[in-house]
Amino acid sequence: TQALDYAPDAKQVSTKLTPEEKIITHNNFYEFGTGKSDPVENAQQFKVNPWRLSVEGLAENPFSLDYDDLFKQFPLEERIYRLRCVEAWSMVVPWIGFSLAALIKKAKPLSSAKYVAFETLYDPKQMPGQKNRFAGGGIDYPYVEGLRIDEAVHPLTLLSVGLYGKTLPPQNGAPIRLVVPWKYGFKSIKSITRIRLTDKRPPTSWNRLAPNEYGFYANVNPSVDHPRWSQASERRISGASLFSRNRIDTQMFNGYEEVAPLYDGMNLRKNF
Amino acid sequence: MPSTFALKLKPNHLFWVKLIIHIAALAPLCLTFYQAFTDNLGGDPVTALLHFTGLGAFKLLILSLLVSPLARVLKQGLLIRVRRLIGLYSFTYAFAHFASYILFDLQLDWSLLLSEIIKRPYITVGLIAWLILLALTLTSTKKAQRYLGKKWQSLHNWVYLAVMLVSVHFLWSVKSAILEPLIYMLITLLLLLYRRDKLKRIFKKRLNNTQKIQK
Numbered sequence: 283t284q285a286l287d288y289a290p291d292a293k294q295v296s297t298k299l300t301p302e303e304k305i306i307t308h309n310n311f312y313e314f315g316t317g318k319s320d321p322v323e324n325a326q327q328f329k330v331n332p333w334r335l336s337v338e339g340l341a342e343n344p345f346s347l348d349y350d351d352l353f354k355q356f357p358l359e360e361r362i363y364r365l366r367c368v369e370a371w372s373m374v375v376p377w378i379g380f381s382l383a384a385l386i387k388k389a390k391p392l393s394s395a396k397y398v399a400f401e402t403l404y405d406p407k408q409m410p411g412q413k414n415r416f417a418g419g420g421i422d423y424p425y426v427e428g429l430r431i432d433e434a435v436h437p438l439t440l441l442s443v444g445l446y447g448k449t450l451p452p453q454n455g456a457p458i459r460l461v462v463p464w465k466y467g468f469k470s471i472k473s474i475t476r477i478r479l480t481d482k483r484p485p486t487s488w489n490r491l492a493p494n495e496y497g498f499y500a501n502v503n504p505s506v507d508h509p510r511w512s513q514a515s516e517r518r519i520s521g522a523s524l525f526s527r528n529r530i531d532t533q534m535f536n537g538y539e540e541v542a543p544l545y546d547g548m549n550l551r552k553n554f
Numbered sequence: 555m556p557s558t559f560a561l562k563l564k565p566n567h568l569f570w571v572k573l574i575i576h577i578a579a580l581a582p583l584c585l586t587f588y589q590a591f592t593d594n595l596g597g598d599p600v601t602a603l604l605h606f607t608g609l610g611a612f613k614l615l616i617l618s619l620l621v622s623p624l625a626r627v628l629k630q631g632l633l634i635r636v637r638r639l640i641g642l643y644s645f646t647y648a649f650a651h652f653a654s655y656i657l658f659d660l661q662l663d664w665s666l667l668l669s670e671i672i673k674r675p676y677i678t679v680g681l682i683a684w685l686i687l688l689a690l691t692l693t694s695t696k697k698a699q700r701y702l703g704k705k706w707q708s709l710h711n712w713v714y715l716a717v718m719l720v721s722v723h724f725l726w727s728v729k730s731a732i733l734e735p736l737i738y739m740l741i742t743l744l745l746l747l748y749r750r751d752k753l754k755r756i757f758k759k760r761l762n763n764t765q766k767i768q769k
Contacts, residue, residue, distance in 0.1 A: 312731075316731035512666065
């Protein structure tokens with residue numbers, strides 16, 4: 283990882299961050315194994331340079347970015363966000379990146395573009411989890427995710443290229459990943475190679491695997507439980523002792539209430 | 555052949571076998587809790603503790619059920635005498651598992667514990683298995699064995715239900731990586747298959763009893 287130039291997040295300076303060591307050793311990135319410490323162990327040889335991220339689909343100006351472009355095309359800023367995993371743990375992460383909106387604007391989407399589809403790199407040689415169904419936890423690779431276009435261009439939605447002042451470690455989704463802080467972590471797809479504007483709702487990996495457990499929206503919602511565990515509270519991974527009282531109430535939209543208008547009139551119990 | 559078998563286990567060997575079991579069970583448990591308390595157990599020590607203690611309890615339970623087939627195949631009858639110890643360590647791990655869940659994961663949120671037990675089948679199943687193991691642990695002494703007489707064996711036959719429930723609890727608890735729990739379930743089924751005649755007898759007896767009651 284290398285140091286980055288970025289504008290610090292001035293609003294969130296007093297927020298207590300999750301220690302860097304925790305953020306880079308506790309990862310769900312099934313391409314590198316299904317255990318929490320598998321990614322940090324198996325991803326260190328992962329090659330991120332050269333890289334190619336293509337932006338395509340229903341757009342007037344499709345384009346692609348190479349490795350250097352990821353850090354130079356758009357001004358980088360720090361965003362300190364809460365990350366809430368669907369497994370009911372959470373972290374506070376100082377991401378560095380740029381708004382997905384800026385990238386989509388550059389592509390000049392057609393008015394027919396209603397959704398944005400994302401795809402992770404497919405490279406079974408580098409990603410042992412992609413070699414067979416069992417190694418990768420049953421997911422059909424490449425990992426895919428999607429957002430409605432209004433969610434995608436919301437100012438909170440971030441494309442991240444770094445954390446804690448440096449480029450992303452491979453286990454956190456280097457060289458570029460999505461961060462949607464009001465949704466469960468699995469929406470924030472890692473190591474993206476393709477962003478496609480489309481008129482149909484794209485399939486999403488966890489939804490395909492277990493549609494009764496993981497919906498397309500996956501908005502953090504304390505009143506809609508996962509079928510096998512409660513989502514009403516979460517354990518904030520803070521680096522404090524085992525006896526610290528770090529179980530906290532989960533907030534609607536993970537506390538990012540400004541996104542509520544995106545879902546006006548929608549039944550969020552049905553569209554979970 | 556059996557009489558010439560060079561490594562016939564003798565009573566004075568049992569001390570050493572038991573010592574090895576004590577060390578093999580206690581050392582990793584202590585080390586893991588030490589690492590958890592000093593925050594050297596990965597990003598989330600709570601999850602790591604839960605996995606280690608839960609899987610440890612399951613492994614020891616499987617090992618305890620392997621003792622009698624092994625004793626028979628290796629013709630080492632004395633081996634049966636280490637079964638109780640392994641069973642007790644299985645419950646020690648299961649106790650650490652449940653205690654870690656209440657203390658470190660739920661952090662003594664009793665209403666959450668209650669609602670999780672009622673609402674989540676995999677937790678309900680785990681708790682039932684835990685209660686069976688608790689009952690077996692409390693009646694594991696020679697005194698209890700004498701006191702319960704014939705009932706003791708039928709009580710301890712519940713271990714077969716317990717191991718099956720533990721295997722379901724494990725499979726049900728994972729998000730999607732089902733290979734490992736499936737392997738454990740296969741081992742469990744093989745152990746039960748080995749005892750199919752005994753299990754058939756138990757079921758028949760139960761069936762007869764209920765029929766008698768109905769008459």
